Amino acid sequence: MTLAGRADGPPMIFAHGFGCDQTMWRHVVPAFADSHRIVLFDHVGAGGSDLAAFDPDRYRRLQGYAGDVIEILDTLALLPAVFVGHSVSAIIGALAAIERPELFDRLVLVVPSPRYIDDVGYRGGFTRAEIDELLETMDGNYLGWSAHIAPVIMGVPDRPELAQELTSSFCRTDPAIARHFARTTFLSDNRGDLDKVRTPSLVLQCRKDVIAPMDVGEFVHAHLSGSELVVLDATGHCPNLSAPDQVVAAMRRYLSGR
Amino acid sequence: MSTDKWDDAPCGLLTLAADGIVLDANRTILQWVARRREDVLGLLHLPDLLSVGGRIYWETHLSLLLRVDGRFDEVSLELDTPYGRLPVVVTAAASESGESVEVAVFSAWERSRYERELQAARRVAERSATQTRALQHATAALSGAVGVEAVATALLDAAVGPLGAAAVTIWLAEPGEGLVASGSRGEPVDGVPVPPGRDVVALRAAVEHEGRVLVPLHGHVALQGALSLAPRDDPAADPLDLEILTAVGQQAGLALDRAQLYEQSASVAHELQQSLLDVEPPDDPRFAVATAYRPGVEMLEVGGDWFDMFLAGEGVLALSVGDVVGRGLGAASAMGQLRSAVRAVAEPELGPTRLLSRLDRFVEQVEAASMATLAYAELELATGEVRYACAGHPPPLLLPAHGEPRLLWDGRSTPLGAFSVPSQRPEGRVRLHEGDRLLLYTDGLVERRDRGIDDGLTVLRDAAAGCHDLSLDKAVERLTRTMLEGELGRDDVCVLLVSWRGTPFERYLPADLRTLSSVRRALGGWLANRGSDDETRRDVVLAASEAMANAAEHGAGGRPDEQVYVRAGVARRDDGSREVVVTVRDRGRWRAARPSIERGRGLRIIEALVDDVLVKDDEGTTIVLRRALRREMT
DSSP states (O other): OEEEEOTTSOEEEEEOOTTOOGGGGTTTGGGGTTTSEEEEEOOTTBTTSOGGGOOTTGGGSHHHHHHHHHHHHHHHTOSSEEEEEETHHHHHHHHHHHHOGGGEEEEEEESOOSOOBOBTTBOOSBOHHHHHHHHHHHHHHGGGGTTTHHHHHHTOTTOHHHHHHHHHOTTOBOHHHHHHHHHHHHHOOOGGGGGGOOSOEEEEEEEEOSSSOHHHHHHHHHHSTTEEEEEEEEESSOHHHHSHHHHHHHHHHHHHTO | OOSHHHHTOSSEEEEEETTSBEEEEOHHHHHHHTOOHHHHTTTOBGGGGBOHHHHHHIIIIIHHHHHHHSEEEEEEEEEEETTEEEEEEEEEEEOTTSSEEEEEEEEOHHHHHHHHHHHHHHHHHHHHHHHHHHHHHHHHHHHTOOSHHHHHHHHHHHHHTTTOEEEEEEEEEETTTEEEEEEEESSOTTSSOOOOHHHHHHOOSOEEETTEEEEEEEOSSSEEEEEEEEEOOSTTOOOOOHHHHHHHHHHHHHHHHHHHHHHHHHHHHHHHHHHHHOOOOOOOTTEEEEEEEEOOSSTTOOOEEEEEEEEEETTEEEEEEEEESSOHHHHHHHHHHHHHHHHHHOOTTTHHHHHHHHHHHHHHHOGGGTTOEEEEEEEETTTOEEEEEEESOOOOEEEOSSSOOEEOOOSEEOOTTOTTOOSSOOOEEEEOOTTOEEEEEOGGGTOBTTBOHHHHHHHHHHHHHTTTTSOHHHHHHHHHHHHHTTOOSOOOEEEEEEEEOOOOEEEEEETTOTTHHHHHHHHHHHHHHTTOOHHHHHHHHHHHHHHHHHIIIIISTTOTTSEEEEEEEEEEOTTSOEEEEEEEEEOSOOOTTSOOHHHHHHHHHHHHHSSEEEEEEESEEEEEEEEESSOOOO
């Protein structure tokens, strides 16, 4: 966990999505460091987290991850926080806010999806078979994500700094935990929980996102009472990296409009 | 691509914009995906050329890596082609400015097949390790379970534990009733419809049934029961493993077989032991006896403890308490044989020493009774004389009516049939006084896991001292409760407590009272022998004389052919103190018309001398006098 920003500022906690770690907020965090107390953390199994803390039973449901968010906020004993969550972590934040609304001031939900798999009358974007295909792809690559990749990078003489960075960090997830997290993420169905959220929220949707398509963003907006929907002119599932300026601007507008 | 040379390179080469749009592609890759250059450039993203899994992977991992690290290396992906999916290995690097990305794509048919085989092998190994773990756990739990209920419990716990079910119900086959729900975890015990027994009987393996898994539990000869498991519904849960559940079901069926056999044998042993211990003491006013049998905490395990009492001859009460080695049906039946043998070999004038020698010979024939331990005592009811011997058995405890309890350490020898049996086993002797008690017991009373037998005997002595004032039954109850308090998993315990009441004083005297003075002297002597003080003796003798005179005069009319009966005994009061009870009876008919002044005067004298007087008139008149045996020291 990383604490940064203004010590006496209102708290803002960032939760990374599936497949990454807290580094993904690197272009967004600086914009709020002057005004907010920044809390960054890695989900268990990701980035610099303690792998031993992973309990397959606890994390069988997203509620397990939501419990971690609550624990962090409880431990820090801050004022009600602005929660910024990417992708699956947007849903994790919503679940945490249902359980302990007093801990949360606002929710910023970046490309959320309450269910990735198509259902009757609902288009999540994927079939169950396609999710299995993703798991297969992950199985085919997980060796590459840990120790194996570093020597290859070290063999690039003109960019030696890369080796350092990669061996230490980004997207380095324990393969078994990543697989488990992938199943929990992509096979969960939290559509029924959206109605229970009472915390005001901002939904950020990308114009072109295969993971969380437009329909899904609108579904979330429609089922979250007191939510605002902002569609970013961005492609892909990670606007905080591909279009950080738009994300920052939308957040600023939303947070100042209270 | 700028030159034909790159166009026909043996790998696919692409240039992407920062957002993944394909800016340029060589002929190799276009051929792989069977697309025309103009349909791709500026229109498609690289992920559009990938399989769905790869596409998600790109969005969630690879595009992020490109943005943060500027490259990724050797990632296995699949191209989506009209001929199926083509395994490739992809390396990509962003330009210095981050505005474009150069991508190299290598086909990986062979390598991919090899990797898939490795992965498959690994998955098989992992699954088999998981299965083995779950099976081992379940097997260990089942084999550790004693009794049908324990097996069912172990099975339920394993089901929601290592076997990964969300909920589970077990039915057991009851004779004549079919399958009966007997336990559940995570759901109400009668919440799942009973599967038709006929269908389950036909099952040889676990099957999926209405969203659950049904597992038959077959015993050797018949269906023992069925198990129904509900899978977990959380997204990351593994499905229930039919193979492993089939194996666990087979083990459980056999475990239920075993448990049933065991319970049958245990219950037979238990009944046998109970019936053997159900003994009526001989009817004789000179003694009283109380017994207790406490089965071990593990009710299923019957030990070989016994107690017994019978008349070994005229006026000789034989007492035996013993313990056969081992547990279960075998021990119970050996106990029965040995106990009967004690009765069979006992005879008047034989005595403990020779009785034990005969038993030594008996256990040579009956292997299961060998090394049994035994305390045997013979009580001469007329005199209170006790001869006793202990073959490897804890010492009897003497509880005198006056004085501290003491252990009787004489007459000790080795267990029956032991390797070095002495040619003549020793015996001990002790003289009981009226109201004295003798305690025989098995080692379960004094031996506990948390204290040795020596400490146990000390505790027993102290506990017995505290029971001094209690009636016989209450004393046994208190003693066993005190001794066994807080002991878990204890052994069987047999306890026998006998009290010698001594011989009562009994005389018939003629109604002309010519023998009155000799009867008075004899009663005085009898009272002295029972420990009464001088004053009490004088008072009781005087009160009894008055009652006898009254009876002779008014009941028998002074006729010499009529007789007056007098009896004196010692009894224990509720508070534990002892009293002398004198009963005087005439056979004359009480007549209402008869003047009763004389008799009334006599009664007043008597009342002044004793603690309580009771007069009963029916076929004659009976007067009962009670007086504390000893005057309280004040």
